[in-house]
Amino acid sequence: MKLADAISLYMQVIHANGCKGDSIHGVLSLFAKYVSRDRELTSISPSEVRAFLDGNRPLSHYWHRKHSALMGFFRFALARSLVPAIPLPSRTPRCYQDYQPYVYSEDDVDRLIAALDGARATPIEARTLRVLVLLLYGTGLRLGEALHLCLADVDLSQQLLTVRDTKFYKTRWVPIGTHLVQILHEYIVAVHTSLSVERRDDTPLFTRRDGGRPTASGVRRAFARLRSKAGVRRNDGARYQPRLHDMRATFAVHRLIIWYQQGADVQRLLPLLSTYLGHASIAATQIYLPMSPELLVEASIRLAHYVALEKQS
Template structure:
């Protein structure tokens, strides 16, 4: 209740507890057993991360009622060991972003395409220029954009809270151009980004269109990973490019990272600090100290080293 009072929806958690109730029936809390919890957790195949998320939710839930002496202490099953998270988002280079934008007309030129080049280009620019999630971008309505002041109102899908973020002049000009083009169409909804028929964009078709665009732009992972770059990777790309710029300009990251967390709608600083680990620029000062004397080969010319840095 306290979490929802500050705007968090907790829909996933509500769904998990509702499913548990359907499985156990309307029984007193004192009759819930360890075997019941294990039967629920193992009832449907799930990856370790989801299993452990449900486990933590149930552990805190029953602990809440135990502390209030409304049920005896429940012995929880042995938790699954945490699985090592090896997935690393793809960070697009600025050349990659330019390639995506340049390839958009060719990608969307077929008559059967559901998304116009104008819409696709504006959406990519917004994702890269603000770091909003794909879901937040697709939920944007015309009234959420203050084009006079250059302010966007972003609605978080996980909570009822919203945030207002400023955008740079170049992105503002691009959005204004898109809005002017959009006004010439027959629109059936007030969402900002729409399909060619005037209705809301569908995430599934958007993902398919982006993968086609990525292939036309010849953008792939260079580390042999089977997970190819996605539209969702534009969010970490925004963060890494922003942090890189701050490092190069000598900004105080202790001040800037909390501001970035608020801008991106993170609930804590930990979600933002992970982007710092993806920023090779943080090693540049140390690498400059390792550079040989003038006239000899420098570390920037070492292809193996540069490949390693690009993969960090």
């Protein structure tokens, strides 16, 4: 079987299992381009696979992402007797570049918003970037989820967003606060001025200057420039500077801190946070919960409280 046909078959199985698999498909497409889409699976050698994995850049987590995608694909092919063996290296290099999510402070967000004043013109208007940043900060949505919102998905009267066909082909409702409702209302009035005119359900909430829907890569570039202008950077020696995706970790950590401060049963509420974020499991949510100083303090206070109760009993 040719490589392109095998990839198509594999992705059908991925989709049938309820996963979009965009990152997997991206890696497999690059691999097909590297060795040729028309290659017979059995003709692909381990040395070619290793060369694709190594690339021409320093070792990073992307090596392991490529390895994971190819391993799943070739296991699928081996189980169906499409290849005689898996042409991947048996040992994988250890990567020491573990990325720790950055938790934005309220001051960080204030500086980001303030830096939008006088920002140079880009395809993404300052007001659009402002609302996007505040929406991600206030809801923990994935960037792709926010960019795919349509006007029909925003119910300001019910303070509810409908997030459709997310990472695992699921649709969920995301409640939003009064302040965010006001921000979205003002943005819709300013950008979609003809509110009295009937709108199509698929009219994008967020638009570029040319009327099109912003791309994730374009928003990330605009945010990187904004972060640099605002002087928001990490000083913990990490290789990577704060990303827009870290707003998701920020939302999760801040929610935990609030629950700790309220004396809530965090273990019982954690599945609710996982559902709100659109995760398939609690384990996926834990990735976004680094031990920030504030979270560590609150956890320590809770532990001290339980220890005191134990001593009294």
